[in-house]
Amino acid sequence: MADSKAEIVIVGAGIIGLSIAYQLARRGAGRIMILEKAAAVAEGSTGASSAVLRQRYSNPEMIRLARDGLRAYSNWSEFTGLSEPRAVYQRTGMIWMVGDTPEAAAAHAELMRNEGIDAEVLDAAELQRRFPALAACSSALDLSGATEHECADGGPFLFERDAGYTDPVGAAQDLLEAALREGVELRLRQRVTSIRRSGGRITGVDLAGGCSIDSPLVINAAGPWCNQLNSMAGIKVPWTLSPMRVQVLHRDRPTEIDGPLPVVADTTGGIYLRPEGRGQQILIGAIEEEHEVIADPDDFQRGVDPEYRETKILGLHHRLPALPHRGRVTGLAGLYTVNEEDVHPILGPTELDGFLVANGFSGHGFKLAPMIGSQIAQSLTGKRASFDTDVPIDYLRVDREPITVQSKTAVA
Ligand SMILES: Cc1cc2nc3c(=O)[nH]c(=O)nc-3n(C[C@H](O)[C@H](O)[C@H](O)COP(=O)(O)OP(=O)(O)OC[C@H]3O[C@@H](n4cnc5c(N)ncnc54)[C@H](O)[C@@H]3O)c2cc1C
Known part of the structure; x- marks a missing residue:
């Protein structure tokens, strides 16, 4: 028996999960719930991030994603709709x-x-x-x-x-405020311990306290814990994360x-x-x-x-x-x-119906986050919003070939 229902469950309240939630909610994607095991947002990679925003990459698609992300961060008040956001872009x-x-x-x-x-x-x-x-x-x-x-x-x-930098924790808190305003629900101290599936598709998640949430769509935005979530879903992505x-x-x-x-x-x-x-x-x-x-x-x-x-x-x-x-x-x-294969993230649907991933960001996740949310939200809702990127989500899809990079480091 499920204790609650959501149209979309996002696991993880780092910059990626929060961005996806905000981008979905501003397009009216239905009831969205973020589940976070920590007591606050940005307790994983995001809180430690150097939050450097630069646009040099080996490939035009990544250059465009970084450019579009920087555009959002440097127009943060307009992007989030907050009159006094905490994060102020330092150019x-x-x-x-x-x-x-x-x-x-x-x-x-x-x-x-x-x-x-x-x-x-x-x-x-x-x-x-x-x-x-x-x-x-x-x-x-x-x-x-x-x-x-x-x-x-x-x-x-x-x-x-x-190029420049911003405040990573402030930016996450801003996205949370913007997402809550759009009707997203955040549940803190809620560790997802298993993922329920039936007939080859997702049906919901179970939580450490014994509760469960029904949902036809679950997004793994669990940062360094992503492999645990993928194992819970019973899928194996063809990448070493x-x-x-x-x-x-x-x-x-x-x-x-x-x-x-x-x-x-x-x-x-x-x-x-x-x-x-x-x-x-x-x-x-x-x-x-x-x-x-x-x-x-x-x-x-x-x-x-x-x-x-x-x-x-x-x-x-x-x-x-x-x-x-x-x-x-x-x-x-x-x-x-x-x-480890190409230092680029993997994004979007997996072999399991209703289970999406946004994983493996290496040293790029912070700058890309606003546009990762844009790509997921565009693909799920078919709707455009201001500050969207035109880089298709397929560029980073799970079953892509490794992307050729000049340097397999955070520089990529
Ligand atoms: C030192 C450092 C410097 C960096 N510098 C830069 C930089 O300059 N520029 C840049 O673009 N990127 C940089 N990065 C990378 C960037 O910060 C990350 O790619 C980005 O923060 C990833 O965000 P995320 O939301 O995917 O992960 P996270 O922030 O880790 O969020 C994942 C969340 O999921 C939660 N979670 C996990 N498992 C569960 C579960 N079972 N149930 C419920 N919740 C769960 C975690 O508690 C966590 O809060 C840096 C990272 C670090 C560590």
Whole structure:
């Protein structure tokens, strides 16, 4: 006997589940219920996210999805319909210091400009004119510290003018407020423990407390727990989706680093960095997938490893030579789910009727979230809404071939 009914059940109140709920509800998709095992939204990957919004990708479809996502985040009040949203987009621009040859940098800039994105190539002198705090060195650091490093100005550097970052938890709370306004129901502290099926299709879910919800449609938006949900549904997706432990550092930003600071992707020191909050801090993370696969997403080390902290701070000092060594460094580890085959998400229907997935976002889920919701909602309702993307949901479908990428890292 079911305790409740919904036309659509979404499992997970991270940025993906909340976006799908809002996008469905603003199209009048019926009674939508989000089930979340934690006591609040954004308790999984989303709360730990660096929330960098950039548009450089290997393929035009991903560039367009990232562009359309950035458009939503940078017009957040209009997108959510909230007059004073918590998340405020910080448009800093982004510099790519990733060893591009002049030809590769020019080709990337053109690929992006073809999609209406403001991208240009800077030489070392122009980089330093715009961002005096940044060294223009392109020579790789020996992170073991064994060899003496000599900086050598390099380039070219691809620059995305509209890139930046936002507040991940604030954005999730905004989407929740917008979704509730549209009639979505959120049930917190409700862990889905099994998925009911009959005659080859979904009929509902059971919850840890013994309750159950009837529903003909269930969407797995469970982030790093996605494999558990897929097993409950009795399906096997043809992809390896691995929860990975990902560390980030926060460092006080001293007055010595007082000019404009963009988001920086820097392979010489293996880091990315960006201002944090309204710019009072610097956030530092790893640019390559040097992360640890986690067997149980409920059990992982949330602190930062000393060696990670040491090497990333070395990389930071290399890129910001005026940075003094005094200053507090804190850090945290979160999880994201890497699709080991092509680091792209899988999205949409599965072999089980009524069971959809939105899984395997690797390091891209935050920026894509508004458009993942758009794609699912367009496919389920056939209706368009403002800020929709034209990238078809099929591009990321579960039974697609792996997408060819230039780098099987979060950069992709
Ligand atoms: C350190 C870090 C930095 C990142 N940086 C960026 C970035 O700069 N840009 C970017 O675009 N992306 C970034 N990402 C990736 C991005 O944050 C994620 O892809 C995105 O947040 C995934 O959202 P989600 O909703 O799928 O997952 P989650 O936020 O993990 O949400 C899933 C939810 O499902 C719930 N759940 C799971 N199982 C159950 C169950 N059985 N019953 C009920 N509820 C359940 C969980 O409690 C959780 O709240 C980063 C991620 C991390 C960790």
